[in-house]
Amino acid sequence: MIEQISTEGLIQPGSTCWRSVHVDRFALIVDAAEYFAQLKAAMILARKRIMLIVWDFDTRVRLEPEVNSGIWPDKFGSFISTLVERRPDLQVYLLKWDLGILKTLGRGATPLFILNWMTGKRIHLRLDSVHPLGACHHQKVAVIDDALAFCGGIDLTVGRWDTPEHRDEDLRRASPWGFAQSPWHDATAAVDGEAAQSLAELARERWESATGERLPPLSERHAIWPQTLQTTFHDVNVGIARTQPKSDGQTEVREVEALTLAAIARAHRFIYVESQYLASHRIADALAKRLGETSGPEVIVINPLSTEGWLEDEVMGSARARIIDVLRGTTGGSRFRIYHPVAAGGTPIYVHAKLMIVDDRFLKIGSANMNNRSMGLDTECDLAVDTHDQTRSRALRIAICGIRHRLLAEHLCVTAEEFARVELEEGSLVRAIDRLRVAKGRTLVPLEPRPLNAVEEFIAGDGVLDPDRPEPIVNQLAKLASASARAWRGSSSP
Template structure:
């Protein structure tokens, strides 16, 4: 049977997901301003436990910067202390990847440790180091009393807060006294059985990281934020994971990769992707096969113009340039586009979201990027909803389409109704609708232009040295292939970076902060056909 005509389900326990569970309510939240406000409102209703499981946390960030709750501290650390003071039986568990401080070394961890001592262990802060060498914990999960959970791509850390308006020079988009570039992100909020399953996952992650087994909390009343409107009610949600093999007790789990591949195979008309990185060779191969088909789906990828730091751009940016050029060669029918979003003033919007929408059939939001690490090396968690073909699933199909269109319309700076009308005029073609609505100035989507790469950068990208999908592939297998000087150079760069040399990390930090702060009103070169020339000169 031709896969685009297959009626087989994409979501299948034990293959493309870990667990299928009902959610009483499910909302897709766009950008951190709305997420931080919703999380704050929900945590204030917690009675027993709050789990904050993430790649990074910064206790100094403001959660509600435009209209904070009266009488409630707004900085994350002070807010958590206030929450446990208000609820005598409440405990807060914070688990952060233990090497995130290398990338962002100036974290406010000491105040939380003091709070831990002062509040009699009712706020428990731990660092998660139970990973293979070179791997990281990348899940972004908040679970409250096992009755409500948030899961997606947004970290509770600095340089994340923004609104869908992505205003140029927004006075609230400042952390540590520095302005930073607009930031696009997505997460989910859900209640019911699915939230309880995420609670189980959070406690298991805590047990592996700390050795402490925690019991499930007592039943608690729902704590849905009043201002948050659910997109779906009484819907089945899939939870998919990536976990690297680690010791005898932790086998490799690649449900997320299986989910991506199955979703790509199942697509009939459109595949819409938002991702921080675009570097997975297996995903690119699967997309290339669909592009070669006579009647395959259109594929639109939304990506940041460049990675945040110099080191990430050298690794992930080079891999993306190679994959995009390869996909362009396979795109026989003109059905592939990759765009980067910009603000009204032409400032790049950083895309940190991890979203996939396939036709009106499947929506996936999570922590995993389209790079090799997210498929097998780093610890990830994604959620997915799949609509059936029957009349009962009509609402789910409508919501999947509406969320995709909401995201595209936001990037184009147009009303969602106008996008829907244009899609109808263009017979459902995302590419033709985007091309009709986008513009070369103002809020819009700009076609991504891969930069020219040096021989060493191509060798780095093709070796996948710093973007492996398994721990054992971090470096050794490339030792026998060091015949080219360029590959020897790439390996040298890779080993330095993989070892976490402080000088390289500090350099990435400084350059990232400099690009974010843009003290002179985000000054940058104007967009033009040779906008990557400056970056090439800098590398040279």
């Protein structure tokens, strides 16, 4: 299995991805301060069409809180409205997951903007409710004139904006209500060329699925690439992988899962992951298998200390605790590390990035988390770069290595050059991280899950609240009731 994957490469259209496409430029963007600024710059260059296919947005979010400019409004809602006023040929399409209109208003889409946008002629806002029960639209794709596209993990909503410094307290991160927001780590990517055109096609398909309206591709395209957006790769092939649940008129797609498992199987030296969760049972099994091999790879996972919300933390945290125990208990458990980042004063930094690097030969970034629902229940989209069969494979490996060094340098508050030097001296990614971790200051802290109670054990084992396939609601409720009953009996027994 490993030899076959290594020989053929990981990007296999129809299996591990939807399609493989060429890009002239690919940029990895770390943290939302950079993303919001680059998205704003790109939208200013738009002539015909902007498509924002997102999980959520907030009209009051400031795109560049560090910049005082009277040329363009900085709040997202005012910016979009002004942009359309100044661009008479521009159409803007916004599709977000349908939380219900009242919840949508409560999350920051003010009634005035919602009314104007849902009844406007050139700003088209729709709520995406075309999902199996319990699923959500989770893609985060922005397309400008079918010529430039962003795809990753960053939402245009409250609490996302942050810089790589991740200060304990930062007034620029304040919510629209003036409340302090915690440090937040995230990532996305920008692409042009065929990749942008394919993501535009994906966005149009999602729009049609949600609204019934078919949008034609743009017949005329022009080059769009913000002057300040630094290119990470030139002239590369990129795989586009999706998750799509089975529903009426829609087939099941599990490309993200297939690609992730193939990458784990091919790893030789290390698997580096940044993810909001570690809860997928298939991914956990694959990691355990590799750690059980005598000469298997090191596995490094960067997670948040805890997830948002009590129920989410109970479900994802319980599954993660069980997986950590399993991975640490393998014969290669000493090669496994899971950390959570903290700011200089010890404030936990929330990890929302969905990123994977294997042996500096493979990079995947997108919206999919390492939980069950991202593998089969929610709509997801990831981009992947594999050095196999690339015309500039050595340069590509160097660039991917640079990304990894940049990310770990951010987490450990060192320079990328220093991390590269220590890794070379140690000959091990695990040992390099452990050597550079500090007792105080911005750093990575080993994640130690708390012991699970009987109810949490059942939640973690059954996966009832983190399914990987759609189920009738009666089945979900029956499984939850059964798990709760068994948990209650277990906790009340002598």
